[in-house]
Amino acid sequence: MLKSKRTEIAVALVLISPFLLIYGVLFIYPTVKMVQLSFTNAPLIGAGEWVGIKNFQRLSFDRLFISAIWNTVYFVVLSVIPSTLLGLVVALGVNRLKGWVQSFVLAAFFLPYILPVSVVFRVWSWMFDKDFGIAQNLIAPFNDGQHISIFRTVPLFMPAVAFVTIWWLLGFNVLLFIAGLRNISTEIYEAAALDGASRWTQFRRITWPLIWPVTVLVLTIQLILQLKIFDQVYLFANGGRADATMVVVQYIYKQAFQQSHGGLAAAASLVLFVVIAAFSILQFQLLRARGAT
């Protein structure tokens, strides 16, 4: 008995060893290295000297880093909850369609998701262009008939990038919600309808509680994704008031690749890593607990 258990463990180890190896080399090792790097004054390439917690002290006084954290939080608020709710609404609508119409509408919502970010940037920077953009026709009536530069006006920047991001990534949320909705048995709805439940009651009492696990999943995925926001903000802000709208990963990029401050960039990455880990665990636990009660 004991022997066979040992064999089992050995077999299990052999079977999971490729994963462990890849995980160790591609994830654990770089993470350990990054933590080490964050305590040195290393440039982008090469070794540095041990400087203790100096990088972290510098970060805590760096106005740019602190504003980058707030900008990131602001972007998360603007994008995560709206894109989750909108995903659910669209999924509920699409779910009521039938046959090829449903496939067509679903594909239409999913199409932007397959675009690379550079294309998304090009499309929307032309749509919103101050002088020639087609969207200016819709915006101008709200601004005394004047065209307005969306991505060079600081208060409009984050909402506009959040809007573009939601447009771009919504399809994925819709897909997850549709999968969740299809898991709910139609018998429950039929029974509720027999009891005279209205559509709203059906949604509130049946759909919402049963779709909750999917909602938690979508929220968590979105939260992690948007805390790491970089591409869109970098592209749209490039050449403008980049500091005013800087997000954390952009700060890391600036320090590491433009200024060759590898140690400081590693310290900032570590802070972001801890924040993301804490936030996602907290959010997942909180939301799951609420769903259970």
Next chain:
Amino acid sequence: MVPLGTLGVNSIDASIGRSAKKAAAVENTMGGFEVFRKILSTALLTTALYAGAAQAKDTIVWWDFLGGGDGVRMKSMIEEFNKEHAGSVEIQATTLDWGVPFYSKVQTSAAVGQGPDMMTYHESRMPLGVSTGSLSPLSTDELKASGIQDSDFGPANWKAAQGPDGKQYGVPLDIHSIILYYNKTLLKQAGLLGDDGKPKGLDGLANWEAALAKLTTNGAVGLSVATADGGTIWRIFYTLLSQQDGVLLKDGKFLDGDNLGKATTAIAEMQKWVKSGWVPTKTEYPASIALFTSGKAAFHINGVWEVPTMVDLAKKGQLFDWGAIQIPAIYAHPATWADSHAFSIPNRQGNPVDPAKRKLVLDTIHWFNVHSLEWAGGGHIPAFLPVQNSAAFKALKPNSDYSSLATTAVFDPVSVLAGVASPVYDAAGNYVLPATNGEMVPADAAKQMRDDLQSQAK
């Protein structure tokens, strides 16, 4: 040659790879060893021929960041080079993304012994390249061996490619700057066009502002500038600062002493253009060009690299009668921001470009300088004096109308914080840009720019 019959299939497999596998498969199915032998010897022969050809022909791996109108000209020059050296040398060129992506890729690849044999490099960005050890120094002897000598270049231009150690890290190809493009029709209507077809009466602050006011009519604005682009803003700001003898960086101090006041004056002037309606606010780079080429702006300030855009449009008959001159002396004396494209050899760690290849690369660099008249077609001013002083270049329009700027050109400050896509460029976007567009008080913008850059200097 080893008799094929004595070799096992496995060792053949390893030695010539796929073709042997194919051949072995043929043998198995057909059963005829002769067939296998024939195919194998053909494969070996082809491999031998290919290896021979590769030995005779050297390749130069080339990276550049020339993605604009001038990049098209560079590609045709590379084709010409390859045609001229057919059978002996071939340039394999790759165009990468301009700015921070290019320079971080060069740095990271050099550090691991990868990357090209040669590359283009902005002289303004060399301080960072030298400080990170990404560039390989070029000795006077090896330069001389390829016919490259400092007396063939302007002294400031040549020196800008040197590190703090006094070593040469690049060979300049051109000088490029910003110029004033103008619409002859609109200028004539306003009485601002001289008999020689060039604008008149633009020098001095009062004249310049009066001209902009006069040219701003119902249908058009006086001047179009990419007021939403930090790079453009930087080039104009630095021009106006230099025309007042202002200095951005001296002895490790940014905008020291009365330079702060001069910077404020420059920013306030740019703000005045926008506030007075002479220059449209927050205009994107492509839109600023479109405003000019569609006749909605009488003047346009932009880099010489947009000359091909105008030349090509005019060739198609889609552009009015246009011209370009040096930026007028709005303040004390003429001065214009300038930068220079140069060629460099990366310092590939543990895998340096070998001496024979270095010689070949330097020969190639010299070839491009000797042929830089064609590069001037991209709007640039050749760095190589024999071409810059040649009758052929002096006859080249519109370059010859603005090439005088080279004598009063002001290069970016020599600092790891300055140059293309540097913190200085970013600071222009963060402070001068909003001030120009009326979102910040000029004095505050200048002060914040100074403090920000000073805090980044260690």
